[in-house]
Structure formats: C-alpha cells, structure tokens
Amino acid sequence: xxxxxxxxxxxxxxxxxxxxxxxxxxxxxxxxxxxxxxxxxxxxxxxxxxxxxxxxxxxxxxxxxxxxxxxxxxxxxxxxxxxxxxxxxxxxxxxxxxxxxxxxxxxxxxxxxxxxxxxxxxxxxxxxxxxxxxxxxxxxxxxxxxxxxxxxxxxxxxxxxxxxxxxxxxxxxxxxxxxxxxxxxxxxxxxxxxxxxxxxxxxxxxxxxxxxxxxxxxxxxxxxxxxxxxxxxxxxxxxxxxxxxxxxxxxxxxxxxx
Ligand code: ZZB
Numbered sequence: 264x265x266x267x268x269x270x271x272x273x274x275x276x277x278x279x280x281x282x283x284x285x286x287x288x289x290x291x292x293x294x295x296x297x298x299x300x301x302x303x304x305x306x307x308x309x310x311x312x313x314x315x316x317x318x319x320x321x322x323x324x325x326x327x328x329x330x331x332x333x334x335x336x337x338x339x340x341x342x343x344x345x346x347x348x349x350x351x352x353x354x355x356x357x358x359x360x361x362x363x364x365x366x367x368x369x370x371x372x373x374x375x376x377x378x379x380x381x382x383x384x385x386x387x388x389x390x391x392x393x394x395x396x397x398x399x400x401x402x403x404x405x406x407x408x409x410x411x412x413x414x415x416x417x418x419x420x421x422x423x424x425x426x427x428x429x430x431x432x433x434x435x436x437x438x439x440x441x442x443x444x445x446x447x448x449x450x451x452x453x454x455x456x457x458x459x460x461x462x463x464x465x466x467x468x469x470x471x472x473x474x475x476x477x478x479x480x481x482x483x484x485x486x487x488x489x490x491x492x493x494x495x496x497x498x499x500x501x502x503x504x505x506x507x508x509x510x511x512x513x514x515x516x517x518x519x520x521x
Contacts, residue, residue: 264510264511266294266296266510267508268388268509269294269298269367269392270367270507273289274362277289278361283352284317284325287325288323289327291307291362292388294332294388294390294391297394297397297493299496300397301369301500302481303431303433304368304369306425307391309382310382312357313329313384314354314355316333318348320342321342321343325351327354327359332388357418360377364376366392367503367506377420379400381404387511388509395444396433396443396444397443397444397473399447399453399462400456403453406455408425430442430445434489435478436469436477441480443473443477444469474490484496
C-alpha cells in the first residue's frame with residue numbers, strides 16, 4: 264500500500280513537552296491515499312491517549328508519528344542508518360493537543376491538532392490529516408467537536424481552533440455535489456464519529472466515485488479529473504519537501520522487541 268506522507272510543520276511556540284526541540288524543524292506526519300484533497304485540510308487529528316515518538320530523520324528534521332510507522336520509515340531511507348530509529352522523545356497525543364501547524368496546499372494559514380478517538384494505532388502514522396469536505400470520518404468528528412463544548416474543554420481545545428473551520432469545496436462528484444462528505448453524512452443521517460457502520464458505508468459510497476468521476480474545483484486544476492491530477496499533486500508536494508512517499512507492509516509480523 265503506497266501512502267503519501269504529508270508533513271505538517273509545528274509552529275512556535277512549541278507545546279511545553281516539545282520545548283527542548285525548539286529551533287529544530289518538527290513535523291507531524293500524516294499518511295493519506297488522497298494527496299489531491301490537501302487543498303481542503305482544516306485540522307490534524309491525533310489520538311489523545313496514543314503513544315507517539317519524535318524521531319530524527321537523516322536530514323535533521325524531526326518527525327512525530329507512531330513507533331511502528333517510524334520503524335517502517337527507517338527501512339525506507341528516511342533515517343541515517345537503515346533499520347535504526349533515532350527516538351528523541353516519547354509523547355502522548357495529549358502532549359501536543361491544540362498545537363498550531365502549517366500544512367501544505369490548504370487555504371488556512373494555521374490549523375490545529377484536534378482529538379479523534381477512532382484513530383487506529385496499526386494504520387498509517389497515527390497522525391491523520393482532516394478533510395471534512397471529502398472524508399466522512401473527518402466531517403463527523405469535526406462536527407462532534409463543534410457541537411459539544413464539553414468535548415472541546417475535556418481536551419483543552421479553544422473555540423478558535425475549531426469554530427472558524429468549515430469544509431472547503433475542492434472536488435465536485437456528480438450526484439454528491441462539491442461537499443461529498445457532508446452530502447453523504449446527511450443522507451445516511453450520521454450522528455457522530457462513533458456511527459462506525461454508517462461511516463464505512465458513507466466512505467464506500469464516495470471513494471470510487473470520487474476517484475473516477477471527481478472533478479477538481481481548485482485554482483490551477485479546475486475542471487481536471489481526480490484520477491489525472493492525483494500523481495502530479497503528490498509530486499508537487501514531494502518536490503517542495505512538503506510530502507514523501509511511504510509504503511505500508513500489507514501484513515505486519517509482530518516482533519518480540521516491539
Ligand atoms: C485525507 C483524506 C481525504 C482521506 C479524503 C480520506 C478521504 P483506507 O482507505 O481505509 O486505507 N487514515 C489514515 N491513517 C489512519 C488511522 N491510523 N486511523 C484512522 N484513519 C486513518 O483509509 C485511508 C484514509 O484513512 C487516509 O486518507 C486517512 O484519511 C485515514 F477525502 O486522508 B485520508 C472517502 C475517504 N476520503
């Protein structure tokens with residue numbers, strides 16, 4: 264499985280736990296199959312209780328992701344020594360909740376790390392970029408945070424990290440309009456991010472149709488089909504050092520060393 268790793272740059276001032284890294288370039292790295300949707304990023308999801316590591320890459324940059332993902336990257340030329348992960352510090356999601364980030368292609372100057380409780384530890388990097396216009400899971404989770412002040416408060420999320428961020432129309436899908444995730448969540452009457460079965464159904468409804476019939480709405484790609492621009496948008500970000508290509512093993516054997 265090939266993913267695009269999206270590098271979301273941590274902005275100063277760094278959260279307390281990460282202060283020792285100030286002066287270094289620190290990126291939260293998200294794995295996505297949809298590089299063409301990065302124009303619509305509104306936030307970054309992390310799991311509050313998950314363990315992450317900050318690791319040093321060959322070029323001196325610091326990546327924040329799960330230890331499992333860091334280990335996979337170390338076999339793909341990301342680190343100084345093949346197969347060796349240089350852990351700078353271990354972190355819990357809560358240690359960098361509400362952090363300000365600069366992400367590629369999005370129209371928002373600053374986006375924030377917000378809590379998502381359905382993030383899977385064994386997939387991607389454990390850091391997920393959020394595109395509520397096109398990803399039903401993201402729309403449902405963002406709406407949960409907007410609706411429920413106590414939920415924001417529990418995780419120390421300020422109103423201004425959530426309330427100004429609305430889904431951005433970036434792709435038109437015939438039959439679903441220019442905010443396909445919103446359309447499909449309404450149609451299926453999805454109540455929250457915990458409506459697991461309905462969200463799976465929602466994703467299936469828009470995934471293939473989006474790939475084959477989706478048409479770009481953003482400046483520079485207007486009128487072009489998703490399947491024709493996916494690779495070139497990936498390439499643009501990779502060449503600017505804003506993204507990288509990351510392979511995920513199909514099935515992973517659990518090693519004794521963890
Ligand atoms: C941006 C994006 C935009 C995504 C979209 C989807 C969609 P799949 O197909 O099941 O492999 N993701 C990545 N890692 C995790 C994780 N650890 N836990 C939960 N979700 C994760 O799913 C790949 C997608 O799942 C990734 O692509 C990421 O969200 C999320 F418009 O990134 B995506 C219809 C989906 N649209």
